[in-house]
Amino acid sequence: MINLKMVDSTMQYPGIREVKYTRHAQLLGTGEGMPEKIVTNQDIIDQFNLIASDRAVQYSIGIKERRAVQTGVLPSEYLYKAVLQCCSNANIAPEKIDRIIYAKLVGDQLIPATSLRVLEKIGVRKGIPVMDISVACSGFLHATDLALSCIDTGDDYVLGLGGDRASLDANAEILKDTRTIFLNGDGFAAALYGYSQTPKFICKYFYTDSSIGEFAYIPFGTEFLKEKEKLLTGAFNLTMPDGPKIHQSILDSFQIISSQLLGASGMHWDDIDFIITSDQTSMAWKAQLQQAGIPEYKSCSCFHKYGNTVAAMVPLNLHEAIISGKLQKGMMVMMMGHGAGASGGGFIFRF
Structure with a gap:
């Protein structure tokens, strides 16, 4: 256990453990799938008739704009773009992927997994394992942790995905909380991990x-x-x-x-x-x-x-x-x- 704590926390945090991989992994490439629609601070101010200014928002939290998915376009469509770019940058064909792990917020739907839709869109006809996980802002790190463990136990290439429709909060007409309404945007990204001979x-x-x-x-x-x-x-x-x-x-x-x-x-x-x-x-x-x-x-x-x-x-x-x-x-x-x-x-x- 360690003594460092979060503000107001009552928890004791575990100590770190030595990694003991027998098959090592490396980061091979990344990609992004960003919506084309740009939403400025002024757009949100006008939409919700808020008493705020673009300058004040930039000063308080540092944001100028964010992206928003097009109506009717699901997260898997943007993840598909991120995967294709990622595989291209890594020079690895999608057919070589052994597993997909997607860190989500809501995804396309509850069932089936959004990662299944991604597998379908990239055209891979192998029945490789895919899964969605939900751990909010740290989700991609957990996906990476799982990817490294899967490579340790035999996989050669594992995709870690992260992102979702985080701007859904800004579309809520009922609670117009200016503390949070400018914070979120939609975004999607991918990282490909592969086997490495060296740690x-x-x-x-x-x-x-x-x-x-x-x-x-x-x-x-x-x-x-x-x-x-x-x-x-x-x-x-x-x-x-x-x-x-x-x-x-x-x-x-x-x-x-x-x-x-x-x-x-x-x-x-x-x-x-x-x-x-x-x-x-x-x-x-x-x-x-x-x-x-x-x-x-x-x-x-x-x-x-x-x-x-x-x-x-x-x-x-x-x-x-x-x-x-x-x-x-x-x-x-x-x-x-x-x-x-x-x-x-x-x-x-x-x-």
Whole structure:
């Protein structure tokens, strides 16, 4: 157990364990599938007749615009685009994929899994295993963790997907909460992991804190089956009672994960070439880096143009770092995610 805690937490976090992979994995490529529709701050202000300004929104959370899916287009369609781009960048044919793991928010539907729809769209006719998981902002990290374990036990290529229609909250007419209505955007990303003859992923750490599960939540679920009239009255609204506590929990999580990873690897911050982390706001991203004394050029954030895309935040930042040339082969990377869902996790790996 470790002594570091989240704000207001009553949990004891587990210590880090040594990774014992016998078959190693590496990151082969990434891709994104972004909606074409751009929604500005002013668009939201006008739509909901809010007393706010674009300048004030940019100043308070750092967002200029976000993307929104077209009406009638399902998440699997954008994930399909992300997968094709990812496979192309990795120079691996989709037919070689052994497994798909999708970190979602709501997906296409409850049944069947959205990852099944992705498999259908990419035209693979092998009955490979696919699954959807839901762990909010840290979901892609959990998908990566599962991908590495699957490669360890025999898979050669595993797709990790993240993202969904996070802007559904901004479409809610009932609860126009200006604390959250500008935050979210729609986004989708993919990462392909494959077998490596040499170790690339050096260490990992994950935790869950059930004592702070009410910091941020979306109430939609079976609880609404008893009160059907609520299905159309804010069921998908993001509820965030205390923004400062959320911000502090992000910084606490960054400290917990990074200290565990650095301690297990025997590294220091100077040994890390690049940082990928979840950026719930631009201010949260900058505060994480400042807390560790890391210059902004050693990281990147897409929040200003995409918003909080939940499980797509980390893979979109990863993809942006690669295509921009900031992240080069051979660099040592710390990648982590944390947020609503009261969970977090991360890795140190060589790209």
